[in-house]
Amino acid sequence: MSIQGAGGTEGGIGRFFLGLIMLIGGxxxxxxxxxVTNSFGMGYRLFSVGGMGITSGFVLIPFIFGTGMVFFNSKNYIGWFLMISSIVMLAFGVITSLHFSMRSMSLFELLIILILGVGGLGLFLSSLRSFSK
Structure with missing residues (x-):
């Protein structure tokens, strides 16, 4: 009877946890x-329809009308459509206005991040294969 390692194979359980810790750290x-920065605001252009820019403030106008329609009659499908589509467009606008950039770091810091991440992934994946004795 053999002791099962990581992933049900005979791979090393120590390699599995060491690789997992390195991967999480990296x-x-x-x-x-x-x-992460953003440029979202009431004057920010989210969409362009027919050459006219639709700002994030304009997206709230159908939401206001839809909310009023739903509170007047909760079975009004047009009101629900206006509310949900406005929320989706607003969420889409917020997500598309995000900008990602790396902070300044030394080469040593970058190498540590890469070694931990890629080395941890390598150890983690190598622990899932069987080692013949």
């Missing part, structure tokens, strides 16, 4: 070094 360091 992922954390990578994600903590990314700056």
């Amino acid at each position: 992922g954390y360091l990578f994600l903590s070094s990314v700056n």
